[in-house]
Amino acid sequence: MSEFDLIRRHFTRATPGALLGVGDDAALLQASAGNVLAVSTDMLVCGTHFLPDADPFLLGHKTLAVNLSDLAAMGAAPRWATLAIALPEADEAWLAQFSAGFFALAQQHGVELVGGDTTRGPLNLCVTIFGEVPVQQALRRSGAQVGDEIWVSGCLGDAALALAHLQGRIALSAPQFAACAAALHQPQPRVALGLALRGSASSAIDVSDGLLADLGHILEASQVGAEIEFDALPVSAVLRKNITPLNPPLSGGKPNSSPDKGRPGGVELLQQCILCGGDDYELCFTAPAARHAQLLNIATQLGLPLACIGKVVAGRGCIVHDASGNPLNIEACGYDHFR
Ligand code: ADP
Ligand code: MG
Numbered sequence: 028m029s030e031f032d033l034i035r036r037h038f039t040r041a042t043p044g045a046l047l048g049v050g051d052d053a054a055l056l057q058a059s060a061g062n063v064l065a066v067s068t069d070m071l072v073c074g075t076h077f078l079p080d081a082d083p084f085l086l087g088h089k090t091l092a093v094n095l096s097d098l099a100a101m102g103a104a105p106r107w108a109t110l111a112i113a114l115p116e117a118d119e120a121w122l123a124q125f126s127a128g129f130f131a132l133a134q135q136h137g138v139e140l141v142g143g144d145t146t147r148g149p150l151n152l153c154v155t156i157f158g159e160v161p162v163q164q165a166l167r168r169s170g171a172q173v174g175d176e177i178w179v180s181g182c183l184g185d186a187a188l189a190l191a192h193l194q195g196r197i198a199l200s201a202p203q204f205a206a207c208a209a210a211l212h213q214p215q216p217r218v219a220l221g222l223a224l225r226g227s228a229s230s231a232i233d234v235s236d237g238l239l240a241d242l243g244h245i246l247e248a249s250q251v252g253a254e255i256e257f258d259a260l261p262v263s264a265v266l267r268k269n270i271t272p273l274n275p276p277l278s279g280g281k282p283n284s285s286p287d288k289g290r291p292g293g294v295e296l297l298q299q300c301i302l303c304g305g306d307d308y309e310l311c312f313t314a315p316a317a318r319h320a321q322l323l324n325i326a327t328q329l330g331l332p333l334a335c336i337g338k339v340v341a342g343r344g345c346i347v348h349d350a351s352g353n354p355l356n357i358e359a360c361g362y363d364h365f366r
Contacts, residue, residue: 028117028119030145033117033122033145034049034143034145036122037122037123037125037126038110038126038140038143038145039140040130040139040140041139042054042107042139042140042141043139044106044107044137044139045107045139045141047141048139048140048141048142049140049141049142049143053142054107054109054141054142056106056107056141056157058106058159059159061161062159062160062161062162063159063160063161063162063165064157064158064159065098065101065103065157065158065159065160065165066155066156066157066158067094067097067098067101067155067156067158068094068153068154068155068156069093069094069097069153069154069156070151070152070153070154071086071089071090071093071151071152071153072151072152073149073150073151077089079150081212082124082212083121083122083124083125083128084124084125084127084128085128085212085213086125086128086152087124087125087126087127087128087129087130087131087132088128088129088131088132088212088213089128089212089213089214090110090125090129090152090154091108091129091132091133091138091154091156092132092213092214092215092216092308093154093214093216093235093308094108094154094155094156095132095136095138095156095216095218096214096216096217096233096235096308097156097233098156098158098216098218098221099216099217099218099220099221099222099233099310100166100221100231100232100233100310101158101160101165101166101167101221101231102160102164102165102166102221102222102224102225102228102231103158103159103160103165103221104137104158104159104160104218104222105136105137105138105156105157105158105218106137106138106139106157106158106159107138107139107140107141107156107157108133108138108139108140108141108154108155108156108157109140109141109142109143109144109154109155110129110140110142110143110152110153110154111143111144111145111146111151111152111153111154111155112143112144112145112146112151112152112153113146113147113148113149113150113151113152114145114146114147114148114150115147115148115149115150116147136216136218138156160225161225164225164226166221166224166225166228166230166231166312167230167231167248168230168231168232168244168245168248168249169230169248169249170228170229170230170249170313171229171230171245171246171248171249171251171313171339172229172249172251172313172315172339173251173339173340173341174315174316174338174339175229175230175313175314175315175316175338175339176313176314176315176316176318176319176335176337176338176339177242177253177255177311177312177313177335177336177337177338177339178228178311178312178313178314178322178333178334178335178336179234179238179260179261179309179310179311179312179333179334179336180217180220180309180310180311180331180332180333180334181217181261181307181309181331181332182210182261182262182263182266182307182309182332183234183238183260183261183262183300183301183302183304183307183309184262184263184266184297184300184301184304184307185206185207185209185210185211185263185265185266185300185307186207186210186211186214186304186305186306186307186308187237187299187300187303187304187305187306187307188207188265188266188269188297188300188304189204189207189208189210189211189212190211190304190305190306191296191300192204192207196296197269197296199265199269203265203268203269206263206264206265207263207265207266210306210307211306214306214307214308215308216233216308217233217308217309217310217331219329219331220310220325220329220331220333221310223325223328223329224310224312224314224325227314227318227321227322227325228312228313228314229312229313229314229315230245230248230249230312230313231245231310231311231312231313232244232245232310232311232312233308233309233310233311234307234308234309234310234311235305235306235307235308236305237302237303237304237305237307238260238301238302238303238307238311239302239303239345239347239357240303241311242255242311242345243345245311245313246339246343246344246345249313249339250343251339251340251341251342251343252339252340252341252342252343252344252345252346253337253338253339253340253344253345253346254337254338254340254345254346254348255336255337255345255346255347255348256336256337256347256348257301257347257348257349257350257355258349258350259334259335259336259337260301260302260334260336261332261334261336262301266297266300266301269297298355302347302357313339316338319335322335345357
């Protein structure tokens with residue numbers, strides 16, 4: 028099969044929303060009146076972001092999902108994508124599954140694949156996504172104000188917990204793992220939430236590198252600090268279940284002084300999953316306190332829990348309080364490829 032047959036068979040679909048799609052030297056795109064383009068790129072590298080034996084359907088889903096998540100965090104409506112893909116070989120069955128996963132999610136969100144590049148090489152997947160948003164309504168990282176409330180959607184830490192299980196750092200039961208694995212392999216980008224937050228949120232980011240790291244980007248861009256209540260962080264039943272039996276003190280002492288140190292399922296691991304785990308793809312955002320009730324309404328309308336986890340304060344940095352109001356000792360965390 029030639030490169031062009033491969034593209035035609037697996038990556039060419041109708042693109043009624045583009046002036047010109049796959050097949051020429053470039054696609055031709057036009058944003059709707061009153062909108063600007065929001066453009067973002069995310070790359071998934073085999074061995075870094077997924078394992079060589081990853082399920083190709085789920086990989087197709089995730090390749091697009093992580094990009095949709097970036098548009099959601101901007102309050103942008105997704106329109107188009109391009110896909111650059113390096114493949115060790117033209118594996119028909121793999122490609123069929125990968126593109127099925129990709130297009131299933133694309134269809135859900137009205138995204139059209141309008142171009143890309145296909146080459147032989149170590150497996151590597153790179154999507155550039157194009158959305159649109161009225162420029163004044165784009166949700167930037169820089170808009171948080173002192174006194175704003177801090178919110179997060181869905182649950183935190185499930186994907187990191189699933190990964191910890193795969194890496195043998197914790198032992199989950201089969202149903203527990205299944206519940207968390209969905210978060211890891213099939214994240215649901217919060218596009219509808221991003222759109223609903225236009226005009227309400229003062230800043231937003233998607234949580235891909237862990238809550239503290241990503242909230243840290245908002246704080247830095249907005250030149251403010253934050254106080255977070257650990258007990259307010261939204262955690263799934265599975266994660267909560269794996270915390271409770273240990274019943275350890277969550278605060279005090281040095282980070283390494285926990286009696287659970289080194290024990291699989293120790294509180295440090297779970298705390299890490301919630302605060303520093305990657306791959307959540309939830310939205311973290313700030314909004315004036317006067318919007319509190321409106322945001323709870325949005326949560327009901329979308330059927331997506333929104334948790335108010337703290338507030339924006341003057342100063343710099345982030346403090347996480349435990350139930351008794353003491354600051355947790357949190358080491359700098361978040362995934363940095365070059366650290
Ligand atoms: P060029 O040589 O001009 O870079 P290519 O031969 O790479 O063109 O690609 C031919 C057409 O197929 C282009 O329109 C390109 O955007 C599209 N294309 C290539 N690879 C992909 C892919 N993986 N998914 C979608 N479109 C693709
Ligand atoms: Mg090319």
